[in-house]
Every structure is written in structure tokens, then in C-alpha cells.
Amino acid sequence: MLKKTKKTGGFASGIGFVLAAAGSAIGLGNLWAFPYKTAENGGAAFLFLYIACVLFIGVVTMICEIFIGRRAQANPVSAYKKINKNLGWIGLIAVAVPLLITCYYSVLGGYTVKFAFGSFVGNTNSLTAFAGKEWQVILFTGLFLVFALIIVMAGIKGGIEKMSKVLMPALFLLLVAVVIFVLFLGEGVADGLRYYLIPDFSKITWDSVLAAMGQAFYSLSLGMGAMIVYGSYTGKEINVLKSTAMICVFDTIVAVLAGLAIFPAVFHFAALEGVAPENLKLNGLMLMFETLPKVFESIGYAGNIVEFFFFAMVVIAAVTSVISILEVSSQFLIQKFKIRRKLGSLIVAVFAFSVSIPVGISLGNSLNGEATMQLFGLDYLSFLDTVTNTVLMPICAFLSCVSVGWIIGPKKAIAELETEGNKFGALKSTVAVMLRFIVPTLIAVVEIFGLIDLIFPSGVFSANGLWITVCSFALLGVAVAVYFLFLKNSETGSNADEKE
Numbered sequence: 027m028l029k030k031t032k033k034t035g036g037f038a039s040g041i042g043f044v045l046a047a048a049g050s051a052i053g054l055g056n057l058w059a060f061p062y063k064t065a066e067n068g069g070a071a072f073l074f075l076y077i078a079c080v081l082f083i084g085v086v087t088m089i090c091e092i093f094i095g096r097r098a099q100a101n102p103v104s105a106y107k108k109i110n111k112n113l114g115w116i117g118l119i120a121v122a123v124p125l126l127i128t129c130y131y132s133v134l135g136g137y138t139v140k141f142a143f144g145s146f147v148g149n150t151n152s153l154t155a156f157a158g159k160e161w162q163v164i165l166f167t168g169l170f171l172v173f174a175l176i177i178v179m180a181g182i183k184g185g186i187e188k189m190s191k192v193l194m195p196a197l198f199l200l201l202v203a204v205v206i207f208v209l210f211l212g213e214g215v216a217d218g219l220r221y222y223l224i225p226d227f228s229k230i231t232w233d234s235v236l237a238a239m240g241q242a243f244y245s246l247s248l249g250m251g252a253m254i255v256y257g258s259y260t261g262k263e264i265n266v267l268k269s270t271a272m273i274c275v276f277d278t279i280v281a282v283l284a285g286l287a288i289f290p291a292v293f294h295f296a297a298l299e300g301v302a303p304e305n306l307k308l309n310g311l312m313l314m315f316e317t318l319p320k321v322f323e324s325i326g327y328a329g330n331i332v333e334f335f336f337f338a339m340v341v342i343a344a345v346t347s348v349i350s351i352l353e354v355s356s357q358f359l360i361q362k363f364k365i366r367r368k369l370g371s372l373i374v375a376v377f378a379f380s381v382s383i384p385v386g387i388s389l390g391n392s393l394n395g396e397a398t399m400q401l402f403g404l405d406y407l408s409f410l411d412t413v414t415n416t417v418l419m420p421i422c423a424f425l426s427c428v429s430v431g432w433i434i435g436p437k438k439a440i441a442e443l444e445t446e447g448n449k450f451g452a453l454k455s456t457v458a459v460m461l462r463f464i465v466p467t468l469i470a471v472v473e474i475f476g477l478i479d480l481i482f483p484s485g486v487f488s489a490n491g492l493w494i495t496v497c498s499f500a501l502l503g504v505a506v507a508v509y510f511l512f513l514k515n516s517e518t519g520s521n522a523d524e525k526e
């Protein structure tokens with residue numbers, strides 16, 4: 027048989043990889059968390075801070091994660107095993123975190139699908155009604171997951187890469203169209219821009235710095251195995267430095283544009299209705315699913331169309347993110363148990379769907395003001411979000427930097443990363459210092475202050491916060507135990523194991 031010179035399993039092109047990774051990075055974090063955090067923390071002042079965090083922590087961590095995957099050409103467990111046999115448990119955490127995220131992200135994905143469909147008939151005041159209709163929430167969550175599953179089943183090149191190449195430009199065009207429409211709405215637009223963008227450095231506090239760092243991690247999909255896995259499907263032909271720079275730039279542009287669409291629209295609506303913008307709900311779920319539909323639908327039929335564009339864009343952002351985390355656990359199952367891609371991804375999706383049912387119901391109860399189905403004072407969605415975001419993701423990102431900076435060592439890592447026409451040159455020593463000292467320290471700061479804020483919110487001890495922390499570390503302990511008991515001395519596979 028003829029030996030193929032080009033590997034068949036991975037991304038076909040550098041741009042395909044960049045778009046898929048940008049697809050993972052650009053998600054709900056960009057579209058609703060970033061604009062709100064920016065407005066709250068001094069506008070453009072926060073933007074500068076955020077960009078600094080992306081440059082100083084995000085870029086280096088992303089390079090590490092892509093590199094860890096690429097050098098191993100394997101799932102995260104095998105990839106960390108390759109660094110050192112006693113480190114494979116880090117890989118297992120990097121697989122477990124995205125699995126947990128999938129279970130709640132799909133519920134939110136379901137909401138976005140429902141609101142995209144609802145744009146034409148009107149979504150005003152339908153958030154709590156929809157959230158309370160359990161079978162509908164389950165149906166839309168399932169629909170969203172099926173869509174993502176079909177893409178993952180089709181493989182890296184034929185599914186994820188192909189769809190990212192279509193969906194990412196589509197997302198960008200839709201977003202630009204919405205921004206242009208909104209900027210011409212007239213009354214209130216200038217106030218919205220002012221609220222969003224005027225730099226107010228007096229609003230920058232220690233908390234804003236932490237918010238910016240946390241946002242940079244989440245938004246760049248770091249600390250959750252996604253970049254390791256996508257990195258594993260690339261080869262030496264890809265310039266990691268340049269790709270990382272492009273992913274970070276795309277991610278930041280989309281976040282900034284999202285704010286340009288949201289705030290002028292909201293302020294326009296506030297001006298028309300004669301209400302103070304501060305009295306509108308500008309945070310998280312409420313901003314996206316309650317305030318924005320009202321805003322768009324107040325504009326008339328054109329507003330419904332723009333609303334559809336907007337939610338279609340949010341669906342795309344959510345789908346291209348969820349496929350990256352669905353891929354993480356699927357890849358592990360496929361390689362560890364030598365099963366087919368379709369079966370591996372189906373198992374993951376069925377698991378995620380089963381868990382997402384109680385998660386969706388719990389969220390619905392909480393949105394309807396019922397404190398039933400909660401864990402430590404939080405609905406299941408917020409619980410999973412806190413466990414992953416606040417506790418486990420920074421740990422995972424920290425360990426990826428330390429593994430590259432201290433175990434592999436910067437010299438060896440940089441030598442492996444350098445290719446023809448891609449030399450680090452004078453940057454070498456700067457990268458080494460950042461990798462070994464600065465970035466791990468900054469991530470540790472995010473983790474420690476995140477935990478303090480969880481256990482002592484506003485300075486007062488919270489038993490719930492403590493329990494959430496205990497649960498998260500227990501999970502970490504389970505991952506370590508499972509690794510040493512079952513995985514350390516057994517074969518965990520590599521990309522080459524996937525049957526075409």
C-alpha cells in the first residue's frame with residue numbers, strides 16, 4: 027500500500043486551524059460577558075487592561091497549550107504523559123473540565139436556538155416563560171447538541187474545519203451588519219457609545235484587574251483542553267506564534283464589536299421609552315434574553331430581522347465553541363478505547379444531554395424565582411460554571427504553563443516551536459521569563475483571589491463557597507486517583523489510532 031505523506035486526520039490548512047480555534051474562543055463569553063464587564067469597569071480603560079491580559083497571559087498560555095497537543099499528536103492525557111508519566115492526570119482534568127462545561131453550555135445553546143427561531147414572532151417577555159417550560163428547554167438543548175454532534179462526527183477536516191471556514195466569516199458578517207444597523211438608530215446611540223467606551227481610569231480597581239484576567243482565560247478557551255486538542259491536529263507546517271496572534275486578535279475584535287452592537291441599541295431603546303438605562307437589566311442572561319429582544323422588537327419589522335441576525339450569530343458562536351469541547355472528550359474516548367469517532371462523540375453527547383436536563387430545569391426554576399434544585403445556593407448551571415471557571419480552569423492553565431516552562435524547559439520548547447521562517451530571535455529570553463515566572467504567577471493570582479472571593483464574598487465567610495471549593499478539589503482528587511489507578515500504566519492512544 028502506498029504510504030501517505032500527508033497525515034489525513036488533522037486540519038488541512040493553517041487558516042482552517044486558526045478559524046476553528048477562533049471558533050472555540052469566540053463564544054458567549056465575548057458576546058455577553060465582555061461588553062458588560064467593559065461597561066462596568068471603566069469602558070476603554072478596561073479594554074486596555076483586557077488587551078494587556080491577553081498579551082501577557084493569554085498569548086503565552088495559548089502557545090503552551092497548542093504546543094503540548096502538537097508535540098504529542100494525541101489526546102490531553104497522552105500528551106501530558108509524554109511530558110512526564112506522572113503528569114497524565116493534568117490531561118485528565120483537561121478532559122473532565124470541558125465535559126462539565128458541555129453539560130451547561132448546551133442548555134444556553136438551546137436558549138439561543140429558541141430565541142433565533144422566536145425572533146420573527148417576538149421574544150419580548152418570553153425568557154421566564156420559556157425557561158419554565160421544561161420539555162421545550164430539553165428539546166432546544168437537544169437540537170443544539172445534535173447540530174454540534176453532526177459536525178464533530180464528520181471529523182476534524184470534514185466537519186470542524188469545514189464548518190468553521192463557513193461559520194466564522196458568517197458570524198463576522200452578521201455582527202458587522204448588526205453593528206452598522208445599530209449605529210444608525212439615532213437617538214441614544216452616542217450615549218451608549220459613551221457609556222461603553224469612554225475610558226474612566228478611576229473605575230479601575232483590583233477587582234477589574236482580576237475580572238480582566240479571568241475574562242481573558244475564559245474567552246480564549248484556555249485551561250480546558252480545547253487548545254491542546256486542536257493543537258494536536260496540527261503539524262510543523264503551522265506557525266504557532268502567528269496562529270496564536272491571529273486567534274487572539276479575532277477574539278478581541280469580536281468582543282469589542284459585540285459591545286458596539288449592544289450598548290447603543292440598549293441606550294436608544296432607553297431614550298425612546300424615557301427610562302434610565304441603569305434601570306434596564308444589562309447583565310448576563312437578562313441582557314441577552316430579556317433586554318435585547320425588547321430593544322430590537324421596539325424598532326418594528328426591521329428590528330425583528332436584525333434580532334434574527336443577532337441570535338443567529340449567537341447560535342453560531344455557541345456552536346463553534348461547543349464543538350471544541352465536545353471534541354475533547356470524544357477524542358479521548360476514541361483513542362483510549364479505540365472506538366469509532368461516531369460512537370465516541372455520540373457517547374459524549376448523550377452523556378452531556380442527560381446531565382443538561384436537570385441543569386436546564388434547575389436554571390428554569392431559578393429564573394422563575396424558585397429556589398428548588400440547587401447546590402450550595404446556586405442553580406446547577408451556576409454551580410458547574412463556578413466549579414469549572416473559578417476553580418479548575420486556572421489550575422489547568424497554570425499546570426500547562428508550568429509543564430512547558432519547568433518540565434520541558436523553555437529552551438527545548440522554543441527549539442521545538444521554531445521552524446524555518448519562524449524564529450523567536452530576540453524574543454527568546456523574554457518568552458522564557460514570561461513562561462517560567464510571570465505567567466504562572468499571574469494565573470496563581472487569579473486562582474487565589476478567585477477562591478478568596480468564592481469563600482469570602484464581600485469579605486464575609488460563605489459556607490456554600492467553601493463547599494463549592496471542596497467539591498472542585500474533590501473532583502480534582504478523583505481525576506488524580508483515576509489516572510494513577512487506571513491510566514498511568516495503560517495505553518491511552520494517539521491521533522494515529524483513529525480509524526478513518
Ligand code: PHE
Binds near residue numbers: 131245247
Ligand atoms: N471561549 C468561550 C467563550 O468565550 C468559552 C468556551 C469555549 C465555553 C468552549 C465553552 C466551550 O464563550
